[in-house]
Amino acid sequence: MTFTVEIKVMPHKELLDPQGKAVIGGLHSLGLNGIEDVRIGKSITLQVNAATADQARELAEEASKKLLSNPVMEYFEIHVN
Amino acid sequence: MTFTVEIKVMPHKELLDPQGKAVIGGLHSLGLNGIEDVRIGKSITLQVNAATADQARELAEEASKKLLSNPVMEYFEIHVN
Numbered sequence: 001m002t003f004t005v006e007i008k009v010m011p012h013k014e015l016l017d018p019q020g021k022a023v024i025g026g027l028h029s030l031g032l033n034g035i036e037d038v039r040i041g042k043s044i045t046l047q048v049n050a051a052t053a054d055q056a057r058e059l060a061e062e063a064s065k066k067l068l069s070n071p072v073m074e075y076f077e078i079h080v081n
Numbered sequence: 082m083t084f085t086v087e088i089k090v091m092p093h094k095e096l097l098d099p100q101g102k103a104v105i106g107g108l109h110s111l112g113l114n115g116i117e118d119v120r121i122g123k124s125i126t127l128q129v130n131a132a133t134a135d136q137a138r139e140l141a142e143e144a145s146k147k148l149l150s151n152p153v154m155e156y157f158e159i160h161v162n
Contacts, residue, residue, distance in 0.1 A: 002117065008124045023125075026148050034140050036083065036128045043089045043124035044104075047117045059115050067107050 003048045003056035004081040009069045010041035044068055053080045084129045084137035085162040090150045091122035125149055134161045 011017045020038040027035050046063070050056040057080050064076045092098045101119040108116050127144070131137040138161050145157045 010124060010126065023148065027144055030144075030147055032140060032144050032147075034130045034137075035144060036130050038128075039126045041124045041126075043091060043122045045091065045120045045122075047119075049115045049117055056115075059113060063108055063111075063113050063116060066111055066113075067104065 001050065001052075003050060003053055005046040005048050005056055005060040006079045006081065007044040007046065007060060007064055007068060008041060008077045008079075009044065009064070009074050010076075011039060011074055015073060041074065042068075056080050082131065084131060084134055086127040086129050086137055086141040087160045087162065088125040088127065088141060088145055088149060089122060089158045089160075090125065090145070090155050091157075092120060092155055096154060122155065123149075137161050 017039045019040045023040065024035065024038045027038070046060055048056040048059050050059060057078055060078050060080070064078065065071070069076045098120045100121045104121065105116065105119045108119070127141055129137040129140050131140060138159055141159050141161070145159065146152070150157045
């Protein structure tokens with residue numbers, strides 16, 4: 001069975017996010033002053049072939065730890081559909 | 082009031098995603114053969130100061146159209162918490 005798994009990889013909350021800071025500058029230049037903070041990470045959608053949703057989640061977790069995220073800088077969240 | 086708004090910006094489904102194709106090659110090299118497809122986009126978290134959730138969503142939509150996404154290549158989804 002094929003499961004769609006969504007992984008969100010974001011910079012740790014304690015770390016400065018320079019890309020987000022650059023974007024907030026751009027948004028304020030456009031007059032969008034209501035936006036106070038921006039953090040930018042990755043959104044990854046996997047199609048996983050597995051017997052159960054739990055197995056699909058495990059595979060996605062292994063992929064996230066081994067390749068998709070850098071644990072020094074980032075954390076990840078997994079959502080299986 | 083401050084709302085947390087999450088924006089997911091993904092490559093259009095009809096388009097090839099070269100970054101995703103590279104990642105799937107890496108995952109298969111690691112032995113994670115159950116993963117059949119990978120698409121990679123951006124996950125953006127905004128802190129928006131607005132009177133209502135609807136207003137926060139409008140601001141996020143404007144930001145997405147004007148700066149955060151490239152409509153030729155990408156579509157976006159907005160979720161207000």
